[in-house]
Amino acid sequence: MSDARRLLTLPALVAALAMASALLAAPASAGTTSAGTTSAGTTGTDEAGARGTVATSSSASALDGPGKADDCEPHAARLTAAAPAGIARPDGPSEATVRAYERDLRARLARLGGPTSARGLIAGDVQPRTRKVKVFVHVLKPTQKAKRVSGRRIRKQIRVLNRAYAGRQWRRAENARFRFELRDVDVTTNKSWYRAELGSRASKRMRRQLHRGGTRALNLYIGKPEAGGGMIVLGYASFPQKAAKRPRLDGVVIHRGSMRGGGIRGYNRGDTTVHEVGHWLGLYHTFHGGCSKRNDRVADTPAEAVPSFRCPTNRDSCAAEGDDPVRNFMDYSFDSCMHHFTAGQIARMHDSWRAYRR
Numbered sequence: 444m445s446d447a448r449r450l451l452t453l454p455a456l457v458a459a460l461a462m463a464s465a466l467l468a469a470p471a472s473a474g475t476t477s478a479g480t481t482s483a484g485t486t487g488t489d490e491a492g493a494r495g496t497v498a499t500s501s502s503a504s505a506l507d508g509p510g511k512a513d514d515c516e517p518h519a520a521r522l523t524a525a526a527p528a529g530i531a532r533p534d535g536p537s538e539a540t541v542r543a544y545e546r547d548l549r550a551r552l553a554r555l556g557g558p559t560s561a562r563g564l565i566a567g568d569v570q571p572r573t574r575k576v577k578v579f580v581h582v583l584k585p586t587q588k589a590k591r592v593s594g595r596r597i598r599k600q601i602r603v604l605n606r607a608y609a610g611r612q613w614r615r616a617e618n619a620r621f622r623f624e625l626r627d628v629d630v631t632t633n634k635s636w637y638r639a640e641l642g643s644r645a646s647k648r649m650r651r652q653l654h655r656g657g658t659r660a661l662n663l664y665i666g667k668p669e670a671g672g673g674m675i676v677l678g679y680a681s682f683p684q685k686a687a688k689r690p691r692l693d694g695v696v697i698h699r700g701s702m703r704g705g706g707i708r709g710y711n712r713g714d715t716t717v718h719e720v721g722h723w724l725g726l727y728h729t730f731h732g733g734c735s736k737r738n739d740r741v742a743d744t745p746a747e748a749v750p751s752f753r754c755p756t757n758r759d760s761c762a763a764e765g766d767d768p769v770r771n772f773m774d775y776s777f778d779s780c781m782h783h784f785t786a787g788q789i790a791r792m793h794d795s796w797r798a799y800r801r
């Protein structure tokens with residue numbers, strides 16, 4: 444299956460469809476079963492996954508598990524699972540969940556008063572101060588002997604995060620005014636937590652036990668999450684609305700191979716963390732809601748029918764004005780492609796912070 448990555452680099456959606464078919468037609472890999480202590484029952488794979496293969500089995504139902512509505516959907520698994528149905532229905536939170544989230548956000552902001560961007564308006568004249576975010580990193584290892592992600596790589600990842608949020612990945616990018624400060628790193632050996640997938644019991648148990656700090660603290664879990672059938676999950680995150688109700692489940696989980704210099708080609712410059720933290724700060728995918736009028740609830744991100752893969756610049760999938768925002772951190776493009784948040788997204792992140800995390 445080492446061709447999966449190469450196929451992923453083909454530009455057209457047609458190619459993506461072809462790839463998904465190829466993956467679906469592939470025989471199930473002889474993956475090793477993880478000997479987790481919980482009932483998560485994740486089927487592990489060999490190291491092929493960490494080298495950047497998108498999927499190693501024929502499962503197409505990886506994203507149908509419980510809990511997905513509250514977590515960010517993975518990039519790669521998204522493609523393979525959505526494509527057979529036509530790639531037109533990206534997952535992520537359901538529209539009903541989003542509506543409830545929006546009502547809650549508006550109500551909280553109304554109580555707080557002051558200018559907001561809650562209806563997707565760009566609060567262009569609002570210049571909130573830089574928010575400092577404490578970061579607690581939780582490194583997961585599958586076995587005692589396994590090599591942990593080094594402190595150097597973690598510090599590099601925090602630098603990537605800070606550069607991105609300071610608008611330094613692109614000369615025209617705006618400063619999002621969030622500053623991330625590494626507070627502590629702990630290391631835990633637990634095979635099922637290491638591979639804990641989206642919405643799994645293992646993932647919840649892990650977060651409940653390891654979470655540190657209050658709602659203002661970013662808890663970053665570094666493991667090797669997998670969806671069913673051995674598909675790689677680049678990362679997932681909880682939304683701020685969720686933090687209010689379940690503070691200990693709040694946080695971001697990333698695949699170690701997505702860190703700078705990691706093994707997942709195309710997605711190894713550290714921008715998965717930037718993307719997931721965007722969700723953690725209240726942003727939806729740029730393709731959320733497709734071509735609908737409200738789509739991602741941000742006015743200055745043009746509507747987009749489907750996620751982008753690789754870097755299809757000049758793509759325009761909706762009749763509404765503007766090319767698809769494929770260079771936005773909240774799309775699914777390669778790390779080398781994505782490089783900014785818009786002013787509307789930045790205003791929304793600060794609104795979310797005010798409502799849920801201050």
Ligand SMILES: [Zn+2]
Binds near residue numbers: 515516517719722728
């Ligand atoms: Zn996402």
